[in-house]
Amino acid sequence: MNSINRRSALLAGLGIAGAGALAACATGSGGPVSLGLVSPSGSAVAAVENKRKGTGRTRQVTLTAARAVLDLGAGIKADSWAFNGRTPGKELRLSVGDTLAAELSNQLPDRTTTSIHWHGIALRGDMDGVPAVTQAAVRAGRNFTYRFITDTPGTYFFHPHVGVQLDRGLYAPLIVEDPKEPLSYDDEWVVVLDDWVDGVTGTPDEVFAEVKQGMNMNMGDMSMRFMLMGARSTLLGGDAGDVKYPYHLINGRVPADPDAYTGKPGRRVRLRVINAGSDTAYRVALSGHKMTVTHTDGFPIRHQEVDALLVGMGERYDVLVTLGDGVFPLVALAEGKDMTGMALVRTGSGAAPAPTVRPRELDGMIMSASQLKAADDVRLPSRKTDQVHRIELTGGMTKYDWAINGKRFDMNDPTATPILVEQGQRVRLxxxxxxxxxxxxxxxxxxxxxxxxxARKDTTIVPPKKTVSVxxxxxxxxxxxxxxxxxxxxxxxxxxxxxxxx
Ligand SMILES: [Cu+2]
Known part of the structure; x- marks a missing residue:
């Protein structure tokens, strides 16, 4: 079967009609579903969803994805795409067990299709937002309602899962609160980090068109607008990133005109740090403060005091800080790229620090998830491993042929080489x-x-030439x-x- 026919067969097997409506469809006839895979909209998925404990409360929101001229601060405007006209989008906050009913309205230009992926949430398969695997892409001018129970507390975020739309302004925090929250703190501050190019030096699609030519091709014509050479980081084990960004933002603002959290000295604040970037790991520190790390990717860990944290794309960390008296920069150093993002904590009088400030904590005790331990109540119970999969990360910058097990994924033929598991198994990757x-x-x-x-994680840094088992x-x-x-x-x-x- 050629790939177009296979794709049609797959969509038919998922019960997807052209407009993106998902019919309830048990695993059965037609296309790759006959390979014997659970369908994302099948009965096995519904059975698990029915067991999720719900409060019966539904939170209804409309998320309109559209062109927006964003104010990044200091007079810098960026013509980009955003949810409801702002970046980061307004945070969604629910209580454990609430149902989210989020209607995505696709008003993007140029007949662009889109979707929303709820990053980190263990949700029902047909709401995961991945065209063409879990739904048909939402076409321009159309709507799609995501409806699912959020049954695990934590810090999450959401973004499209189409092309390189993640590198636009289409992202926002999703916080699931625990009504029986065991941590004690006075206040919260959500801190979203992002590497920014869109509408300043080009678009993410232009970036991809250039980098995918590969390093040799680009070196040949010497007109590299976006490809970054020589970004090195010891923490990341070598090459730090591929893309030049003109700005690094915290909560959508440049360092010269930063977002500020205002509080009182002595107060304990929970920072929820989210890296929504596309090609940048950040080293994060709050000047004059130690941070106590409490959660990785939404899940509790054994508390650990650090000076700085290394946060890869898609990772989240929650930390507690006890505020000092004054004005303190929260700095996100773009690892290996020699640029920073900055926000401020204000509890007293004082001038804002220079936008280029580098707190000494950035070079203090730095940690990442590999050195942390899961809290007792979320550690996986020990049992025999039923299934092991070797996931080789392959490719390189020369041909820009990044792949898994030497095979570049084909979105039009997603089930060509599945990594198979069975319900109930303990799996090691x-x-x-x-x-x-x-x-x-x-x-x-x-x-x-x-x-x-x-630590419990859904996103983890795998250093070059190293193996990480999960x-x-x-x-x-x-x-x-x-x-x-x-x-x-x-x-x-x-x-x-x-x-x-x-
Ligand atoms: Cu990669």
């Missing part, structure tokens, strides 16, 4: 990085554990993306599909 660059590997629909007793319980049937959260590596093909056998 060995990320074997054969490349000379780090990759933040993200699994949809599940929160794995790093090694035995490590464990998860196959308890959420469906078809799930496993991919590098570098938007450009993913688009180039560093994606796999974890599929449940029917």
């Amino acid at each position: 060995d990320f074997v990085n054969t490349t000379t660059m780090w990759h933040p590997m993200h699994l949809h629909g599940h929160t794995y554990q790093l090694g035995s007793g490590g 464990f998860f319980d196959a308890d959420n049937p469906g078809q799930w993306m496993l991919h590098c959260h570098n938007a450009y590596h993913g688009e180039a093909g560093m994606i796999g599909l974890v599929a449940y056998r029917a």
Whole structure:
């Protein structure tokens, strides 16, 4: 079958009609579904959703994706795409067990299709927002309503899962609160980090068109507008990133005109740090403060005091800080790129620091998830591993042929080489990085554990030439993306599909 026919057969198998309506459809006839995979809209998915504990409350929102001229501060405007006209989009905040009913209205220009992926949430498979795997792409001028129970508290975010739209302004925090929150703190501040190009030096589509030519081609014509050479980071094990960004933003603002949190000295504040960037890891520190790390990717850990955190694309960290008296820069150093994003904490009088300030904490005790341990109540119970998959990360900058197991993913033929699991299994994934660059590997629909007793995560940094093993319980049937959260590596093909056998 050629790829177009296979795609039609797949969509037919999923029960997808052209306009994006999902019919309830059990695993059965036609196309790749007959390979014996659980359909994202099948009965196994519905059965698990029915077991999720709901409050019965529904939160209704409309998210309009459209062109917007964004004010990044200091007189800088960016013509981009955003949800409801702002970046980051307005945060969604729910309580555990609430149902989110989010209507996506696609008003993007140029007949662009889109979707929303709810990053980190273990939700029902047909609401995961991945065309053509879990739904048909939402066409321009059309709407699609995402409806699912949010049954695990934590810090999440959402963004499209089409092309390199992640690198536009289409993202916002999603916070699921625990009514029995065990942490005690006085206030919260959500801190969203992002590397910014759109509407300033070009668009993400232009960036991808250039970088996908590969390094040799670009070196030849010497007209590189976007490709970054020589970004090195010891923390990331070598090459830090592929793309030149004119700005690094915190909560949508440039350092010269920063977002500011205003509080009182002595207060304990929970920072929810989200890296919504596409090609940049950030080293984050709050000047004059230690940070106590409490959560990784929404899940509690054994508390750990640090000076700075390394946060890859798609990762989230929650930290507690006890505020000092004065004006303090919160700085996100673009790792290996020699630029920073900045926001401020104000509890007293004082002038704002220079936008280029580098707090000494950035070079203090720096941690990332690989050094942290899951809290006792979220550690996976020990049991025998039923299934091991070797996930080789392959490719490089020369040909820009980023892939998994040497195969670049084909969005038109997603089930061609599934990574098969069965419901009820304990699964181990060995990320074997054969490349000379780090990759933040993200699994949809599940929160794995790093090694035995490590932090629970859905996105983890895999350093070059290293192997990272993660464990998860196959308890959420469906078809799930496993991919590098570098938007450009993913688009180039560093994606796999974890599929449940029917
Ligand atoms: Cu990558």
